[in-house]
Amino acid sequence: MYAHTPILVDKVLEYLDIKETDTLVDCTLGEGGHSYHFLQRLTKGKLIGIEQDEVILNRAKERLKKFGERFIPIHSNFSNIKEILTDLGFKRVNKIFFDLGVSMFHIKESKRGFSFLKNEDLDMRLDPSKNISAKDVVNNFDEKKLAKIIWAYGEERFSSRIAHFIVEERKIKPITTSLQLSDIIKRAIPKKFWPKRIHPATKTFQAIRIFVNDEIEILENALRDAVKLLEPEGRVCVISFHSLEDRIVKSVFGDLAKGCICPPDFPVCICGRKKEIKVLTRKPVLSDEKEVRENPSSRSAKLRCAEKLSDAQEQTNFSEKVIA
Template sequence: MTGETAHVPVLLDRVLALFEPALADRDAVLVDATLGLGGHADALLSAFPRLRLIGLDRDPDALARSAERLARHGGRAEFVHAVYDRIPEVLADRGLSRVDGLLFDLGVSSMQLDRTERGFAYARDAPLDMRMDPTAGPTAADVLNTYPAGELTRILRDYGEERFAARIAKAIVSEREREPFERSERLVKLLYDAVPAATRRTGGHPAKRTFQALRIEVNGELGVLRAAIPAALAALAVGGRIVVESYQSLEDRVVKQGFAELAKSRTPQGLPVELPGHGPQLKLLTRGAEKAGETEIEQNPRAASVRLRAAERIGEVAR
């Protein structure tokens, strides 16, 4: 099997169980905000025969491949080329104001990692692209070759949590004056040389944090997520559920804060009763962030970093 056909959705059984109360035995609508290769979507459509699914992805290739995979479900699946901060617009175009389910499986997809030419994986030499939508926007090479040292330092520090951000940024600026960056192998070598040997021995691959930071910057991932979570919650019907799988702490923090804001009471402290209309609007369905078990991680190593959070809408969200 190829990497794509062998793709295994992360925490699939848990995702299905969390959505069951909102989707089972009824006509329901779910937005898969990060359709990818359609693994979660396929399982959801199979488990809930009356479900209508709207799948979003910014990658046209992913949409085409998932459309082929989900063809057996007929008109129950719809495919939209869009970034997930456009959920309100996508729903409005279809005459929908509320949905029963929202699924986010964040980060880079298995297909994007497996296809060397996309440039996401530091283990293989490839063009420095990293765009989730290869039809639009600047590439990682554009960032490396044009951003001033201060901006590169900020990106590596804030998005990659890289301790040696300033040192790496200085090395990048110096090296690009000799020759612009085009391929990943040259960047990986620079990073290997810039990170102290003691850190290389204990801190994981020296390129991991920089590649994460570049990918987040190229795709505007955190800004998009900060806009998308409140918009998604506002579109969730009472009794509807949202499930989010994150793969690094920055994403998970955005999701945690977005959920927490609506899961707390707005009644002033000290009052003996909850004021009407001031109660929590979300019920958290997970205690903290759930992680994959050892068995799943052995079978699917990409599950090792997952953090899953879920919530149910129990009251009106201010719009």
């Protein structure tokens, strides 16, 4: 039996700075590991937990039922955050949290082929009601498209060779299991180039999973929506697990923290852009050695947090110039 241990809990709690009456949205509820800590602090507030996997959502419901009506579980994708909050009657909320990616449940117990070490059905859908699975991708996409996915979402330098080996293998028999795919990848990468610290199939599995679940494409809009939905002085915290995600978080935060973009010699601002947030984490916060030792999956976690500016704090270039 595995246990999903929430990551960077103390830091997340420090940055979210939860008040007892807050309304908090956990966009990636998982098994409710972080939310358990949030709800302990939300003694007069509410927690809306969004999760796209119904199996894991049911586990969270069980774990968090003692918090009664303060916990509102929602089976959906966080890309629908705006509609979800509107339907529930919330215009704005105080805190929003994302802990991206998959849970330990998916790797260890879901039997959906997330692990390259297990012989399972090659599915990889976080929401099994979605129509495209990893099996569809590896058996039907053309070689060029496969290589592109493996490169774009896995940054795997042998992407073209792996795509070629996949296409050759499926001419013989369909690729239906995770172990079959993992063996193909191992054959495609010359042994002398196998990475030292990770399994040779790690990057390709990551790439296919990201593609199947549309993980990267939805993130930017969801983050921008989240910031719009925050009350002034509300906070958003995001834990990401690979560089593609972290780049998006960093760039969206950087963009929203930027005010006027008019050329410096303009006497007045004509772009009308205002700073929407203040970034609270200049550099991403990482797990310390103790956490990595106790929970190796925290090794690649990066936490970034930002605070929504109140209208009074929003500044245009114009006011800055006047002050200057």
